[in-house]
Amino acid sequence: MECNRTVFRVYKGVKAFSFCRRKNLLVTGGLDRIIRVWNPYLPGKPTGVLRGHAAPVMYVHIAFEEDKVFSMSADNTVKIWDLETHGCCCSVSSKASGIKGELTACLYLPGPRALCVATGTLAFLHLKVGPVPEPHLERSHQEPVVCCRYNPVFRHVVSCCEASVVKVWDCETGRQVSEFIGTHGSAGVTCLTFDSSGRRLVTGGRDGCLKIWSYNNGHCLHTLQHDENQSEVCDCTYMEVNRNRCVIAVGWDRRINVYFDIPRDFHHFRKPQPHWQDDLNQGHKEDILCVVQCPPFLLATSSYDGEIIVWNVISGHMYCKLNTPRPIDGQDHREGPDRSVSQLAFLKTRLTTLDSASASLISNGPGGSVRFWRLFSGCGLIADFTPSREKAQVSSIVVTTGDTLVYLADQHGFIHVYDVQEYGLRGTELRAPKAVTSWRAHVSVVTSLQLIEEDSVLLSSSLDCTVRLWSWDGAFIGTFGQNHPWDVFTPDSWGHPRVPFEILTDPWSMPTHLLLETDVPAGRSGGRQEEDPMTEKVLCETEKSHSPPSPEGTVVEAEVKADKSCRAAAVYHGRQSSARGKPCWKMPELKWPSIYQTLRCHELAGVSALREKPDLSVTGSDLFPVSFHSQK
Incomplete structure (x- = not known):
């Protein structure tokens, strides 16, 4: 109508x-x-x-x-x-x-x-809608933090998030110094590094470009990009070889792009050098996820299919290949389990002699594993262990200067510290290195770790929008951007022993009951972990103990076996808890309960009770005498 x-x-x-x-x-x-x-x-x-x-x-x-x-x-x-x-x-x-x-x-x-x-x-x-941050939670960025780096020249911490925002923080107090937005337009930032002088910042983004900044004022000095399709840059590093300075970037184009940093070149746009011939002929067949350097001339890259290649930067030749995937006829390897290697770290003190048979490269692997590789005297795998009990993927690896300790962060926000000073020096290792400590740093994936050894502190960033500072043993110093600043040289100003609120209330941070935790951790399977002498001693004493004969020996034996497993789990879990965080709870001294030596089982006769009225005439008498025997 x-x-x-x-x-x-x-x-x-x-x-x-x-x-x-x-x-x-x-x-x-x-x-x-x-x-x-x-x-x-x-x-x-x-x-x-x-x-x-x-x-x-x-x-x-x-x-x-x-x-x-x-x-x-x-x-x-x-x-x-x-x-x-x-x-x-x-x-x-x-x-x-x-x-x-x-x-x-x-x-x-x-x-x-x-x-x-x-x-x-x-x-x-x-569409990914993040949760609305609660007012009492402290955030360094409004978006997930991709990575962070420490600048020793100015004692600044630089962090970047997925919203293409770069923030500069004062490491000594945690206060924000400056920030600049739109570093790569509407594309997110994926990686960052500093030049050798520490005065310029290099960022890589999802738009396929690298940019060199004067990060104190946020001015873009140079833009580095190639003529091909703008593939995402996954990682970058600044390297100096024979007085030649260059920026090396890797990403989805599956090639190693080298940009020379010439001081007198004032052109804003720069192109990469021609690709190495070995890179074109025998390079990665999948997206390159990580690049690390070991001065003066070694470079290592890893890809999505799990392949690791070590390069000679001076000649551009490939030195060796590790973990080369086997081709599967008629099947895409992406459909199988995740074999990607996204983190690498050199043990630089072991590379001084090129004929060393010890492990000199660390990488993450599938199923939350960590692998140690030998690069000389026959390349190959030396050790493989899993630090996380839940087999969480290792998301960041950092090693101290003397290759004494290695810090491993996983996707659940935990940081594990291991002593690797003597690990892998004499060939294949069947057990994991000695665990030093472990603690929960974030409630989401830890995207980067960096050691600030001059102050004995650890820098971490995560997808939970925070950048935090910790002591080497896991004491919480603070979150960058919090209302109350800290003094890194005054432990009384630190947040320790207080922990961040979201970590305290997160389900993954909740402790497990000692008597109910009987599962063997994944990192201890296969005889890789070192057994605790205290556990072995208690178990041996338990096996040697015998209960006296009784008519109901079967029932007693079953309860004895149940008690054995409970006590073994309690000993193990107590040791893990004391190593993970602070404060540590002291485990009670474990002894064989003497009650099991006198326990008897008796059948109750089905006799009906006499319904007589109780005699309450006697005053001062206890109708229900019960005696408790104390046991020292």
Whole structure:
């Protein structure tokens, strides 16, 4: 009927619209780049106007579950709007999301919370909404922290997050010195390092570029990029070889890109050097995830398929290959278990002699394992152990200067410290190195670790949006950005023995009951871990103990066996707890309970009780005499 029709007049027309019956809203978008929110019964004037697109709006959708509006323009830019405030919550550019070509179709899928975009290819943009931070929780960044580094020249800590924000902190107090945003546009920062002088900062991003900054004022000095497709940069390092300074970057292009740092070259854009011939012919076949250097000329890289290659930087030749994956005919290895190696660390003191048969390279591996490799006198695997009981993937590795201690961080936020001074020096090791201590530093994945040995402190960052400082033995100093500053030289100003609130309340931080914890940790399987002499002594004494014969010996024997397992688990778990954190609880002295030597089982006769009224005439008498025998 003519009277039931409503006409909405929009300037330059409508290219896309979305109607939500539950919220009784109509949203339109068109060539004027404006999104309008309408009441279906009031066509004269929109109830809200959303401005921000730089191209005609081609798709809009009302997500009533999220209370958001999704829109996409002709330039492949996606924006998320809040229906209550009519403000833009997020803006994703086509360059950051990797969408190229002309937009042909778009669809929001409420189940997986993803936006399906069709151009020349099909792309899925997944919506990840982080939890709202509680007011009492301290955060260093508003977004997950990707990595952090310490600058010994200025005694500053530099951290970067996924929102492409770089912050500079004072290491001695934890106060923020400066920050600059948009380092790689709308693309996130993936890695950072310093030059040899410590006056310039090098960052790598998901846009495939590296940028050199004067990080004190946030001025971009140079942009390093290659002519090929802009593949994501995963890691970078600054190296000085024969007085030649260069930046080495690796990433999704599966090649080692070397950029020479020439002091008198004032060109803003720089191109990489030609690739090494060995890199082109025998290099990685998958995305390169990590690069580390060992002066003066060794370089190690690792890839997604688990392959590790050691290079000679001076000649550009490949020195050796480790953990080379076997080809599987007709099957993509990505469908199998994760074999990626994302962390490497050199034991530099063992590389002084090139004929050393000891382990000189550490890497992470599948199933939360840590591996020690020999590079000389026959390359190969020397040791393999798992530090985490839950087999959490090791996310960061750092070694002290003298190769005495190794710090391992995992995806659950734990930091494990091992003594490796004598480990792997004499060939294959069947057990794990000696555990020094362990503690929970973050509630999410630890993205980077760095030792500040001049102050005997440890720097850590995590996806939980925090950057924290710890002592070498795990004492909590503070979170960068907290309200109350600390003095790194005054332990009384540290947060220890207090721990961060979210770590204290997280389920992974809860201790396990000593008597109920009977599972053998994954790191102790296969005889890799060193047995505790206290445990062996208690178990031996337990096995030698014999209970006196009794008519119900079977019942007594079963309870004795149950007590053995409980006490063994209690001894082991108590040792782990004392090594993990502070304060440490002292385990009670374990002795064979003498009650088991006098325990007897008697059957109760089914005799009905006499229903007689008790005699209460006697005063001062105890009707229920019970005696307790104390045992020293």
